[in-house]
Amino acid sequence: MAIASINPTTGETIATFDPDDDAVIERKLAAAAAAVKQLADLGWARRRELMHAAAELLAADVDGLGETITLEMGKPLAQAKGEILKSAKALHFYADHAEDFVSGYTLDDPSIVGASRAGVRFDPLGVVLAVMPWNYPIWQVIRFAGPALMVGNPGLLKHASNVPQSALYLGDLFARAGFPEGAFQTLLIGASRVAAVIEDPRVVAVTLTGSEPAGASVARTAGGVLKKCVLELGGTDPFIVMPSADLDAAVDTAVKARTSNNGQACINAKRFILHEDIYDEFLTRFVTRMSELMIGDPLEESTDIGPVSTSQGRDDLVGLVEDAREKGAQILTGGVVPDLPGWFYPPTVVADLTPEMRLWREEAFGPVASVFRASSLDEALQIANDSDYGLGSAFWSTDPDEIDRAEREIESGTVTINGMTISYQELPFGGIKRSGFGRELSFEGIREFCNLKTIWQA
Numbered sequence: 001m002a003i004a005s006i007n008p009t010t011g012e013t014i015a016t017f018d019p020d021d022d023a024v025i026e027r028k029l030a031a032a033a034a035a036v037k038q039l040a041d042l043g044w045a046r047r048r049e050l051m052h053a054a055a056e057l058l059a060a061d062v063d064g065l066g067e068t069i070t071l072e073m074g075k076p077l078a079q080a081k082g083e084i085l086k087s088a089k090a091l092h093f094y095a096d097h098a099e100d101f102v103s104g105y106t107l108d109d110p111s112i113v114g115a116s117r118a119g120v121r122f123d124p125l126g127v128v129l130a131v132m133p134w135n136y137p138i139w140q141v142i143r144f145a146g147p148a149l150m151v152g153n154p155g156l157l158k159h160a161s162n163v164p165q166s167a168l169y170l171g172d173l174f175a176r177a178g179f180p181e182g183a184f185q186t187l188l189i190g191a192s193r194v195a196a197v198i199e200d201p202r203v204v205a206v207t208l209t210g211s212e213p214a215g216a217s218v219a220r221t222a223g224g225v226l227k228k229c230v231l232e233l234g235g236t237d238p239f240i241v242m243p244s245a246d247l248d249a250a251v252d253t254a255v256k257a258r259t260s261n262n263g264q265a266c267i268n269a270k271r272f273i274l275h276e277d278i279y280d281e282f283l284t285r286f287v288t289r290m291s292e293l294m295i296g297d298p299l300e301e302s303t304d305i306g307p308v309s310t311s312q313g314r315d316d317l318v319g320l321v322e323d324a325r326e327k328g329a330q331i332l333t334g335g336v337v338p339d340l341p342g343w344f345y346p347p348t349v350v351a352d353l354t355p356e357m358r359l360w361r362e363e364a365f366g367p368v369a370s371v372f373r374a375s376s377l378d379e380a381l382q383i384a385n386d387s388d389y390g391l392g393s394a395f396w397s398t399d400p401d402e403i404d405r406a407e408r409e410i411e412s413g414t415v416t417i418n419g420m421t422i423s424y425q426e427l428p429f430g431g432i433k434r435s436g437f438g439r440e441l442s443f444e445g446i447r448e449f450c451n452l453k454t455i456w457q458a
Contacts, residue, residue, distance in 0.1 A: 031182025
């Protein structure tokens with residue numbers, strides 16, 4: 001069955017690609033295994049040069065690649081270009097800092113362990129498989145590929161099947177920059193063939209960003225063959241607003257936090273928990289702003305919200321909102337599929353949710369905001385933590401004691417104070433609970449796929 005690139009704005013097929021057959025997969029696995037030594041032989045200085053070259057190529061391709069991203073998955077063009085430039089910046093960052101991040105250390109006084117020299121070094125593990133999602137088709141891959149290649153781990157990319165053009169671009173990028181053959185390759189395969197790649201003895205580890213079911217499947221397979229995995233999964237991120245917050249800034253940020261990437265980010269704010277003292281004022285402003293966003297062709301500069309990426313994705317949103325409506329929730333704006341070609345869903349705000357509604361616990365992967373009222377900080381934190389997920393969170397307050405409690409008590413991988421959750425290459429990123437385990441980015445991310453090797457010398 002062909003792998004298709006379908007424009008979610010129109011529903012039209014842009015291009016189709018034949019999936020890799022067994023012979024192609026074997027050839028790519030063999031090349032990746034051979035690249036382990038080739039990457040090591042390059043040394044840090046040469047890998048640094050090549051990574052900077054890859055970053056420059058990526059930035060130079062911003063216009064054409066940005067349009068490809070928008071046509072494949074529907075995000076507004078300006079956001080697509082921003083993703084590419086952010087990705088180029090991350091490659092420069094790892095080129096400059098990777099060696100320091102894995103430089104290891106020695107004990108100041110090795111005699112305490114009976115040695116003349118003792119410490120730790122970080123060595124590459126080998127070939128790593130990356131199973132990546134469509135919502136940030138460049139950034140999600142680059143934040144793995146940059147540190148992996150810099151430390152000496154070849155990468156194999158199994159990208160989401162609805163972004164094959166982005167996948168093929170990435171499969172060529174590092175070869176164009178001068179990295180050895182096999183250092184980073186794209187596998188055009190469906191989900192049913194991932195397990196066999198994980199189980200191949202030449203693959204030593206796997207990283208996945210995606211849905212909870214996909215993560216569970218990969219973790220079971222990796223666990224069955226005792227291989228390391230890092231998982232970044234879904235989120236129902238809370239956005240808590242307390243009475244002392246700057247409401248103008250909070251409302252502005254709330255709209256962006258819910259609708260960036262057409263509302264299709266694991267770290268989009270999804271549950272807006274408002275203290276009762278500011279509930280009405282905040283909600284009135286928020287609903288007005290959400291209702292004013294322009295829906296349309298994401299290639300047009302005036303468009304705020306493009307389509308969701310697939311017809312199934314829109315059906316999922318419709319199901320969640322209609323379930324809440326039928327059980328008594330209030331749809332304050334949106335909630336009706338627009339009469340447009342493609343897979344559009346409007347910015348939607350849902351209030352008066354109750355626990356029997358699916359939106360109470362399930363992630364809405366699109367521009368649907370769930371609103372909750374809290375009578376106190378205690379209740380706000382209780383609502384925030386009443387989730388199976390724990391990826392990101394936002395807390396709005398100017399009270400130092402409230403901020404301290406939020407930082408300590410919110411159950412998530414990130415707590416953002418008076419802002420929105422964003423991933424930065426300088427800071428580690430990942431979640432807890434059903435949002436996954438392990439970390440990407442910063443020095444923690446590059447060390448996930450290293451052998452932390454203890455050294456002791458008599």
